[in-house]
Amino acid sequence: MDAKKRLPTLLEVLFVLVSFIVIMFLFVVQFGISIQLALLTSWFMIMLVGLRIGYSYSEMQDGILKGIYDGLEAVLILISVGALIGTWIAGGIVPSIIYYGLSIIDPTIFLLAAFIICAVTSLATGTSFGSAGTAGIAMMGIGASFGFPVALVAGAVISGCYVGDKLSPLSDTTVMTASLSKVNLIEHIKSMLFVSTPAFVISGLLFLAAGFVFHQGDGDLSRAEATMTSLSEYFNIGWHMLIPAALVILLLALKKPSIPVILFGALLGTVWAYLFQDVALLDAVNSLYSGNNIESGVPFIDNLLNRGGIEFMLSVIVLILFALGVGGLMEKIGILRVICETMLSWANNAGKITLSTLMSGFFGNFFGGAAYVSIITASKITEENYDRLNIDRRVLSRNTEAGGTVTTPMVPWSDGGVFMAATLGVSTLTYLPFLWFNFLVVAISIIYGFTNKFIWYTKAENDSTANQKEAINS
Incomplete structure (x- = not known):
């Protein structure tokens, strides 16, 4: 220095x-x-x-620019998903998913179904953003039609989306975490199953129970039927409307690059709007930027479907750029380094090191505004302690995901928080209490740390333990 x-x-x-x-x-x-x-x-x-x-100011400006540069991929995904949402609504793709969802899903099990559908979608595609922007907004429409609180539906959707974001081998955060922690990707995913499996099961049971509590009988079905009638009046509904969604999910599952695939899906939406929804060609193309705009006379339908487009995401993009700048500044002037060194001297057992990793990941989201930042802070701030305590790096990678990836939608100004709030139409602090999967992952990780359950040690630790036992016996 x-x-x-x-x-x-x-x-x-x-x-x-x-x-x-x-x-x-x-x-x-x-x-x-x-x-x-x-x-x-x-x-x-x-x-x-x-x-x-x-x-100097110029040095700090370099830090700001680096922080923003490191998070630009998330910004490009936001732009792509905004365009996709706009054209998929205009093209009748989202309305058709909502229509068929209302016709086949029982209201009582809807919350559980939304959680599982979004989890399967995110596991297949590896993206929480893409899952929320496709299956997620459809589930929001179905849930609102059934009369469920929108915050609770958003909690089920986001919880499901982060199952795959955390576990899918196609997820960029999963791959990045394994790489930074120097752990084999499959071994990283296997280690997370010890935390994610009980969290998934318990969350599913909670959403199932919530479905019974909030289901309001015939009132739900009458509103759902009214929604289906309105959708069929303003959109041409048909199974062929689901082809773009199926193609996008298939391409993402085949590990094709997410940004061009999502933009390809948005382009298909404009074609579908022109061919099947009688939208003028220029209006269909303009929906890429301006989103969908209808005046049905039904406030609920207008509020649900007048959204999307690149323009819809502009304030979100500004928010993320400013948040990334904060993280870049803190990195540049050494604030993160000081936090790292402080934690190194404190975390001297498996419980404390787990807690320090979770806190480092949350700090990355809170002060850096992005999942990528949180993964870097969680893994790099605490990795030396894992080696010093001879704790296997699979535990580091697992805790990094728990503290970094799954806490991202909990912070109102992080990329995940602002995206979910904008896409689903529910503020972060409103849906926060219902992120049951995310909270359970954090809680179970802490329990494992302090009880020493599923905490694996390297050979050096095993040899040390054996030597201690031999010395006692002699």
């Missing part, structure tokens, strides 16, 4: 973390100012500390 520069002190790090939380609270909760402006203001607060410890 340059002689004129130094690492921030713990007091300065604490100042940054507390100030960040205070700014968020005052802007968003107290005064109702946009969260984008809150994040932009945080840049300058962090820069003050950077100037104090010897960094």
Whole structure:
């Protein structure tokens, strides 16, 4: 490090973390100012500390740009999914999925069905964003028609989407975590099954029970029937409308690049809108950018289906760019490094090291605004401790996913949080209590750590234990 520069002190790090939380609270909760402006203001607060410890503005700007660059793939996916949502609604694809879903799914088991359908979709495609933007918005429409609270439906959808985002070998976060942790991909997935399987089963039972609690009898079916009637009046419904969805899921399952596949699906949506929904060609093409726009006279239908398009995602993209800038700044001036070194001295057993990894992942989402950032912070901040304690790196990779990937939709300004809120039409803090799978993954990981269950040790640890026993016997 340059002689004129130094690492921030713990007091300065604490100042940054507390100030960040205070700014968020005052802007968003107290005064109702946009969260984008809150994040932009945080840049300058962090820069003050950077100037104090010897960094120039140009150096900190480089940190901002690097943070944004590292997260640009998520931005491109947002743009692609926005275009896809707009054309799939205009093309009658989403309305058809909703229509057939209402006709075949029993309201009592709907929440469980939504959870499983989104889980299967995400496992097959490897993307939580793509799953939420396709199967997820359809499940939101079906759930609202059955009379379920939208926040609860969103919880089931997002919980299901993150099953695959965490476990699918096609998921970029799964591959990235295994790579950063230096663990074989299949071994990484096997290690996560010890946590994800009980979390999946318990979540499924909770959503099944919630279905019985919130099901309201005939009222649900009458609203569902009214929705089906309205959909059939304003869209041509047919099984052939599901072909684009099937093709996109198939291509993603074949591990084709997600961005071109999603954009190809969006293009199919424009073709379907022109061919089957009697939409003018220019209007069908424009739905890529502006989304769908109908005036059915039924507020519920208009609210459900007037969404999507690249334009629909612009405020979300700005939010993510500002959040990525915060993470880049913190990395540049050494705040993350100080947190790392502090945790290294504290985590001296399996329980504490698990907790430190989970906290590092959440910090990455909270202060870095992206799943990619959280995976890097969770794995790199704590990896030395796993080696020092001779804990197998499969435990590191598993805990990294638990602290990084699954906590992403819990943070209102992270890429996952803002995407899910914008796509499903439910604010992060509203759906947060119903992310049962995500919370269970975190809780089970902590339980395993402090009870030493499914915590594997390397040969060095086994040899050490054997030597200790031999010394005692002699």
